[in-house]
Amino acid sequence: MNKQALYGKKKVRIRKINDYSIKCENCGQYHQVFTIDQSCFHVFGIPFIPLGKKAIRCACAFCNDSFNTKKKEDYLLEARTPLFMFSGLILALGLIFLVIYFNQKNQRQTAEYIQEPMVGDVYLIKDDQTEKQRYYFFKLVKIRTDSLFLLHSYLEYDKRVTEMQENDYFVLEDTLFTIQSDLIKMHAEGEIDAVERYYHEKSRFHIEK
Numbered sequence: 149m150n151k152q153a154l155y156g157k158k159k160v161r162i163r164k165i166n167d168y169s170i171k172c173e174n175c176g177q178y179h180q181v182f183t184i185d186q187s188c189f190h191v192f193g194i195p196f197i198p199l200g201k202k203a204i205r206c207a208c209a210f211c212n213d214s215f216n217t218k219k220k221e222d223y224l225l226e227a228r229t230p231l232f233m234f235s236g237l238i239l240a241l242g243l244i245f246l247v248i249y250f251n252q253k254n255q256r257q258t259a260e261y262i263q264e265p266m267v268g269d270v271y272l273i274k275d276d277q278t279e280k281q282r283y284y285f286f287k288l289v290k291i292r293t294d295s296l297f298l299l300h301s302y303l304e305y306d307k308r309v310t311e312m313q314e315n316d317y318f319v320l321e322d323t324l325f326t327i328q329s330d331l332i333k334m335h336a337e338g339e340i341d342a343v344e345r346y347y348h349e350k351s352r353f354h355i356e357k
C-alpha cells in the first residue's frame with residue numbers, strides 16, 4: 149500500500165445542489181448541478197481536518213455548459229464545512245477521552261483498595277530511594293485491626309511490571325509488618341504504583357513458598 153492511501157491530502161465532495169430554477173444559456177433547460185469540494189487531511193480515508201478553501205463548480209445537467217458565476221458565489225457562501233470532515237479528529241478525541249476516563253476510574257479504584265485493604269491484595273511497589281528505580285510486589289496476607297502483614301516477592305524488577313515473572317513468588321519465611329496509615333501514605337507518595345485484587349486464578353500472585 150502506498151503512503152497516500154494511509155494518510156495525506158484528498159479532495160472530498162461536501163455538497164451537491166440541484167437547481168431547477170435557472171435556465172441554461174446554452175440549451176435552455178432548467179437543471180443546473182452545483183458541486184462543492186474541499187480538501188482534507190485523511191487517515192485511512194477518514195477525513196481528519198479540512199485543508200484549504202471550498203471550491204464550487206456548476207454544470208448544466210443536459211449540455212454540461214458552465215456559466216452562472218453569481219449563483220455559484222451564493223451557494224459557496226452558504227455552504228458550511230460538514231461535521232464529517234472532522235470525523236478522524238472527533239474519533240481521536242473520543243479515544244483520548246476514553247483513555248482518560250478509564251485511567252481515572254482505575255486510580256479511583258486503587259484509592260478504594262488502599263482505604264479498605266483485603267487479604268490477598270497485591271501491591272506493586274515502586275522504589276526510587278536508590279539511584280536505580282526498582283519494582284517489586286507485596287502481598288497482604290493478614291489483617292489484625294490496624295496492622296497489616298505482608299509478604300514480599302522473591303524478585304525485584306528494573307521496570308514497571310503488572311505480573312510476576314516466571315520464577316517469581318511470595319516469600320513465606322519473611323513477613324513484613326505495616327499499619328494502614330503507612331499504606332495510605334505510601335500510596336499518596338506514589339510508592340504504591342498499583343493494586344491487584346481480583347487477579348486470575350492462574351496468576352503467580354497465588355504462589356507462596
Ligand SMILES: [Zn+2]
Binds near residue numbers: 172176177208210
Ligand atoms: Zn444546458
